[in-house]
Amino acid sequence: MPWYFYIALKQLFPTGRRFHFFTAISTAGVMLGVALLIIVQSVMNGFGHEIRSRIVDTNAHIRVEGGSILRDWEAVRAEIASDPAVKIASPYAHGVVMAQKDNIPAFPLIRSIELEPELEAIPVERYLRSGHMDLLDDDSVFLSSGLAFTLGARPGSVIEVYSPLMLERLKREELLLPRELEVVGIFESGWQQVDDNTMLVTLRLMQDLYGLQNGVHGIAVRLHPGHDADTVARRLNDRLPMPYLARSWMDTNQDFLFILQLEKHVLFFLMLFIVVVAAFSITSSLLITVVRKTREIGLFGALGGRPREIAACFCFQGFLLGLAGTGLGVVLALTVLHFRNDIVSTFAQITQSEEALRRFYQFVDLPVYFEVRDFVVIVGSAVLISTFAGLIPAWRASRLKPTEAFRSE
Numbered sequence: 001m002p003w004y005f006y007i008a009l010k011q012l013f014p015t016g017r018r019f020h021f022f023t024a025i026s027t028a029g030v031m032l033g034v035a036l037l038i039i040v041q042s043v044m045n046g047f048g049h050e051i052r053s054r055i056v057d058t059n060a061h062i063r064v065e066g067g068s069i070l071r072d073w074e075a076v077r078a079e080i081a082s083d084p085a086v087k088i089a090s091p092y093a094h095g096v097v098m099a100q101k102d103n104i105p106a107f108p109l110i111r112s113i114e115l116e117p118e119l120e121a122i123p124v125e126r127y128l129r130s131g132h133m134d135l136l137d138d139d140s141v142f143l144s145s146g147l148a149f150t151l152g153a154r155p156g157s158v159i160e161v162y163s164p165l166m167l168e169r170l171k172r173e174e175l176l177l178p179r180e181l182e183v184v185g186i187f188e189s190g191w192q193q194v195d196d197n198t199m200l201v202t203l204r205l206m207q208d209l210y211g212l213q214n215g216v217h218g219i220a221v222r223l224h225p226g227h228d229a230d231t232v233a234r235r236l237n238d239r240l241p242m243p244y245l246a247r248s249w250m251d252t253n254q255d256f257l258f259i260l261q262l263e264k265h266v267l268f269f270l271m272l273f274i275v276v277v278a279a280f281s282i283t284s285s286l287l288i289t290v291v292r293k294t295r296e297i298g299l300f301g302a303l304g305g306r307p308r309e310i311a312a313c314f315c316f317q318g319f320l321l322g323l324a325g326t327g328l329g330v331v332l333a334l335t336v337l338h339f340r341n342d343i344v345s346t347f348a349q350i351t352q353s354e355e356a357l358r359r360f361y362q363f364v365d366l367p368v369y370f371e372v373r374d375f376v377v378i379v380g381s382a383v384l385i386s387t388f389a390g391l392i393p394a395w396r397a398s399r400l401k402p403t404e405a406f407r408s409e
Helices: 004-013 021-059 073-081 145-151 165-172 203-210 230-240 254-292 294-302 308-339 338-352 354-362 372-389 389-400 402-406
Strands: 062-070 086-090 094-096 098-101 102-107 109-113 128-130 140-144 158-162 179-187 198-202 216-223 245-248
Touching: 021 086, 021 254, 021 372, 062 230, 073 086, 073 216, 086 140, 086 203, 094 203, 098 145, 102 145, 102 230, 109 203, 140 145, 140 158, 140 230, 145 179, 179 203, 198 203, 216 230, 216 354, 230 245, 254 372, 308 338, 308 372, 372 389
Parallel strands: 109 198, 140 179
Antiparallel strands: 062 216, 062 245, 086 216, 094 109, 098 102, 098 158, 128 179, 140 198, 158 179
């Protein structure tokens, strides 16, 4: 071991002391900064992963539309299904209607679904809180939890549905009565935009409400695991004739996904300042060491120690403090994340805020998702910043001349 590495270890852990005070404080600062960075990034990744999963579950991986009603959708569906990455290609129709129950109006989004779960690109059955797929027919409807609350509806209730087709018929002086539908199920996906105001009906009923005859508005595509939606969408666009256009869920939600990614990067940048502050404590403690050990540093120079070796002694101390603090920070972060739900539950019970967390933030259990890249960036940044924190003391020590150091009191 080079002598300057040995001296660095002795200065951090002096003989006869269980733990050096300055070493403990500097290590603790880095530890807390790293732990907070890992916790925040993992929770943000968890929320992002959950939101992306909800988007895919409620919109499918890819949507193929033609800008108008698709009349020859069977041939298009067969072409899409021939791609080896495609698991399910399901036709759909969607729009806006007026729903009413006991003179309480609402204007929900309405979407058709396949009656057979294995043919439906959206896993509706997974999110049904009440009811069953077998109960849905051309005279019934599934309501989202928020819409059911707004209308005061429950399974067995009957609601009236007014479609835009009624206005078209009125122009011809024809009267079209509203459609009475029985509520046979309530679903909740966990995606607030869907849960607040959505109705699900059969494709035949949707075609009747909008006067589509045998047409549809598009085809929802679900992929086999491991396939990239953007890549498959580009491949489908090369094969499908105009005016059909395949768009992935990332393409249709790119602005929202950009905001999610931006929030994550901003939080990382802000939390990184905690590590920077801890690095200043390392710099301060090492500068104090330089002042206290001035004569010893002069002795190293007099015995033949070169300036870069003396500087390496203090840079190595910063590296060791950063490495130790980072390791302890990773352990602390993993421990907190393991018990995160117990911590949140205890906090919610003390503040009586469990219902508020569920209603406004859509969670009581914190989702966590680990990304190797984040760990590498956090660990690398913390160790690098800590090493740089030793540069100023190292520069100060390397410039000490032995004659001046020996005269120091």
